[in-house]
Amino acid sequence: MKKILLLSYCMICSLFAFSQNEDSLMVRRIADDILINGKAYDDLRYLCKKIGARLSGSANAQKAVEATATMLKEAGADTVYLQPCMVPHWIRGAKEQGIVQWGKNKKALNVCALGMSVGTPASGLKAELIEVANFEELKKLGAEKVKGKIVFFNYPMKPELIFNGYGDAVRYRGSGPVEAAKLGAVAVMIRSVTHALDNNPHTGATRYDSTVNKIPAMACSTLDAEWLHELFKKEKKVELFMKMSCEKLPDVLSYNVIGEIRGTEKPEEIITAGGHLDSWDLGEGAHDDGAGCVQSIQIIRTIKNLGIKPKRTIRAVMFMNEENGLAGGTKYAELAGINKENHIFAIESDAGGFGVETLGLTGKPEQVNKVRSWLPLFRPYGIYDMPDGGGGADIGPLRKYGTFMCSVNPGTQRYFDYHHAPNDKFEAVHKRELEMGAIGMTAIVYLVAQYGL
Amino acid sequence: MKKILLLSYCMICSLFAFSQNEDSLMVRRIADDILINGKAYDDLRYLCKKIGARLSGSANAQKAVEATATMLKEAGADTVYLQPCMVPHWIRGAKEQGIVQWGKNKKALNVCALGMSVGTPASGLKAELIEVANFEELKKLGAEKVKGKIVFFNYPMKPELIFNGYGDAVRYRGSGPVEAAKLGAVAVMIRSVTHALDNNPHTGATRYDSTVNKIPAMACSTLDAEWLHELFKKEKKVELFMKMSCEKLPDVLSYNVIGEIRGTEKPEEIITAGGHLDSWDLGEGAHDDGAGCVQSIQIIRTIKNLGIKPKRTIRAVMFMNEENGLAGGTKYAELAGINKENHIFAIESDAGGFGVETLGLTGKPEQVNKVRSWLPLFRPYGIYDMPDGGGGADIGPLRKYGTFMCSVNPGTQRYFDYHHAPNDKFEAVHKRELEMGAIGMTAIVYLVAQYGL
16 A cells, blocks of 8 residues: 555656656747747837837827737737727826926926826916925925915835835825815925936826815926925025926727637636736836736747647737726726636736746635746746735736736836836837746746646 | 743744844844945946946056045945955057958948957958857868958857856857967957847957967957848958957056954854956946945945944955956965965855845855745845855855855846946946845845854
8 A cells, every 4th residue: 555655656746747847848948939039029119119108098009009909910819809998088288397486596397297187277387385295294284384385295215115115105196186285285296206316207197086176286307306305495485387288188999909819628717918008108118018018919929939729718918098097907807707707817017027036926825826836947037936916907906806816026126217207218128138027927827828726 | 841842942933033033123224224325336436437447457456446445444344454466467458440341341340359368460460251150160160261260259149048148158258269279260259248239349358278379359249240140141251350459468466455344253254245346448347346346345334334243254355356367366265275264155246236136055055054044034125046056256266165155146137238348337237226236245244244154
């Protein structure tokens, strides 16, 4: 009996070793294909240079829908289709102005309207500018000192926060206008949400609610914020002239773009890999999130190039409208529910095209353990850990169905230098780093397609 | 008895947990100090912008010796001293020329002499240029077809080699001149050793031996190499005019720069953390290896800022002459032997200032296990693994004494874009990535200083 047990054990071990070895060879083939024949970088160049910024509802966003549908067909997807969804249509209008005045002096700042902000009156708006370090300081000032003023939230991304400084500081972009309006402020300017000290203003969505006036909101560059902080030490009264012609137009019909390879054995089990196709309008949407889109397209291309017949269905999804509404991600999950689809796994790349250091995982413990057992296959490709905590804005709505969530985590500190800013251009993305991300995504999608969860 | 055992076990566990918690708090304090008060980036700016390239034997290298000695004093080292060593003194001379001629056409290439190369005759050298893909092709051609010609080694860094493409391709820089001279070639040109496709020529040391003539050797940019490859498809006869006035002068006295904090309990146990102070002469030696130097200085500064009294002795070492001789690293180990020093641990940062993803370890198994048990302390700072294989060119000579070797491994694919090239400038280094590397180094040096191996 013992012998039989031992034999069985040895057989299981050698089967496991054989399987690990097969997988290791396949991941090597995946990596070779992407590093030698990959087109992700060319696709990204097209999205950035031939199309450019792709704000939801814009003509460019529509061009990007058509372009990525073509890319997915050329990559070899069995089916390519569009998933209609209504998206907000906010436009920036003419280049914004933010001119500081003190005594007889003036200085133009590097500013941009926050996304979804209302505009100023056509002739602009001028009021005293007051600096606050945070919400607590604002509340201490109270309505008396805030009413009629423009509030300048000079809250930095804290240097000691290594991976969560954005989440901490972005509260001022999101809630600054509502909190200031509660006290009677006429407008808001925030310090751009970035660690970088430079002249780039960073946009991004702000929010209003129905309880208070919608007041115009802009961001200034971090160098301007530092300069203003010094100015406030010397000057008692500083005024700001703001002019923004942004406005929200009626919603527009747009699309998620989906390319699918149908599974051979369990086609009803669906694996989603995606990025978001829309971008802010100041740069070219290279890191955020052209990178995630072209990496997802590369998954399809490599699976096809290598002649892999996945057992489960693989979808590359270009989500529309992540930046200012999440209409695409919401619609994708809604249709999954209506169509009773079985979404077993979803992965999103939306943290820049910097290559992956870790893959974040969220799922049932036994599923997480199964995925984590594959980690040795990833180490040769620079993926060293699979910590708890997977997800992504666009795939998030699938979680309610129990879908396993995976996030692509590059460890670099560079992402927020480009995030929502004019310098988020093709040139900021490194070809091989982009490809390293695609390798990690393709490998995990392949493994889930073959072994399930 | 069982109760007592259980109690002891609980006490040991809680002591361990307490110690881990204490360590975790200390690593947090180290990280905060570096991210909030760190001066590594300022020091790097000084090395790059106020001094610049620091080739061994040059006036700039001497300036860098003096500047880093001052930095180490300001950082708070108990003792700062110089360690004399004789270094090679190779100079590039006037800007090199490499002009391709075919039919009646000419084109100037982006070239540079390889480090330690002999020059051409003062009036230059002109000969037929023949392209070979590798050493095997060269050997097949044989002396008959190679004699009197200039051999162009067009061997690329292979895209599918993720972390070892450099080691594979750099053989042509190192051994190309000797292999070509064996067959009677009059000179050599190599394709620059980088994945990047651009116009930067990359230098780096080449070697001669006593068996054959020393022939001049240069590198052309990768874009030029690609262009030449196309030209050779069309043209039967291509000539190259080379002019290089580089030469090797007599050796010069130079120095390793050492800053030390003496251990309080076991001062005889020495921990070395270093980078190399010399650099190639085309850029500013920012990633290679100003970064490693200023990170090492930051270790001293942070230990002092936090009032830590390390139990063992910590040395930050700026090694001289890594690039073309390793005189500094060799001298450091030689003196360690002569002075019967007990070097328990050495870490080197010489893979660019990109932040660390893993720390490579080489030591006795029980030592490796001990260091690896600290990994959880590093994960919050983006260090996810401690694979086998630590070391560094400068610390390598210590290994013969049994010193534990640790290497700082950034995972990025960007390093060889800058390596030995004109674009290795301060601007290519990211402040926070540089600091993340310093955090990893300081934390591991702290732990070894407190707990030993």
